[in-house]
Amino acid sequence: EILMTQSPATLSVSPGDRATLSCRASQSVSSRLAWYQQKPGQAPRLLIYGASTRATGVPARFSGSGSETEFTLTISSLQSEDFAVYYCQQYDKWPQTFGQGTKLEIK
């Protein structure tokens, strides 16, 4: 089973600033990596798939990059609604696995 490690566990950023979240896979997952956003009391929401493709309706301030074992989610110019928990997920190897999440909080 592939282990997905996200860092940092908590990230404090001011509104309007840029946030960079990292995700590392224990072995190569090619570009089969997705990112999700989860707000309190809500189901996760798909943001990015294929490491860099935004899902339908996702604002352009969200961007994903990386391949193989190292991936990054960047949120430029943070808005108040962006403060949430973010999860990465690999779907290259079965069973698909998730990271433990990064909590993005207001500084």
Next chain:
Amino acid sequence: QVQLQQWGAGLLKPSETLSLTCAVYGGSFSGYHWNWIRQPPGKGLEWIGKIYHNGSTNYNPSLKSRLTISVEPSKYQFSLKLSSVTAADPAMYYCARGRLYEDFFSSWGQGTLVTVSS
């Protein structure tokens, strides 16, 4: 736009069987696979298993011995049964849609909180 609506018993005793159903509204049923994912309180996400419209399944090996996922294509519904629940099974359980050949999840149900208590 597709919507997933789920329901089922939220309070179980140890050794009972967890049973949840998810209904799909507003989208194709055959062009996707249908998943169950859980999230223990304050923790991350765990994929449980999936089913295709033809009834073909894949289960997480960690749960396979206790797990049954079934489908009723004519009703656009799929169901989860997890037998012999223990103190390790309390979680928010979600149903979710996955695109064929891609195991990421583009639409999710609202979640059902399952508690296990004697």
